[in-house]
Amino acid sequence: MRESLVFAAMAAPLVVLAVVLYWVDRIRRREALYRWASEQGFHVLSARQPWLTEASAFPLAFSKSQHVFRVHVEAADGHRRSGWIRFGTAWLGLCATQADVKWDSL
Numbered sequence: 001m002r003e004s005l006v007f008a009a010m011a012a013p014l015v016v017l018a019v020v021l022y023w024v025d026r027i028r029r030r031e032a033l034y035r036w037a038s039e040q041g042f043h044v045l046s047a048r049q050p051w052l053t054e055a056s057a058f059p060l061a062f063s064k065s066q067h068v069f070r071v072h073v074e075a076a077d078g079h080r081r082s083g084w085i086r087f088g089t090a091w092l093g094l095c096a097t098q099a100d101v102k103w104d105s106l
Helices: 002-040
Strands: 042-048 067-075 080-087 099-103
Touching: 002 042, 002 067, 002 080
Parallel strands: none
Antiparallel strands: 042 067, 067 080, 080 099
């Protein structure tokens, strides 16, 4: 009984840390997306990240640090576009401001 309490006391902070790190990473990904949209003069209508089995314009990411989004945006003139965007680099992740965009055909 005592060993299970000790284990729970040791495991709980690790679980909390994992959840916090996940949410911080999620916030950083969204911030990168909205920063890019603002810099390009777009308003994000919708954005989502593909599942592991879903095909995207960037099928191979060289690193888990690169994040891919499916986006629908609207320009200031009302023109709407949709496509795929990949943020980060293989080595620097989101510390790099690189964004690769592949727009859907019109």
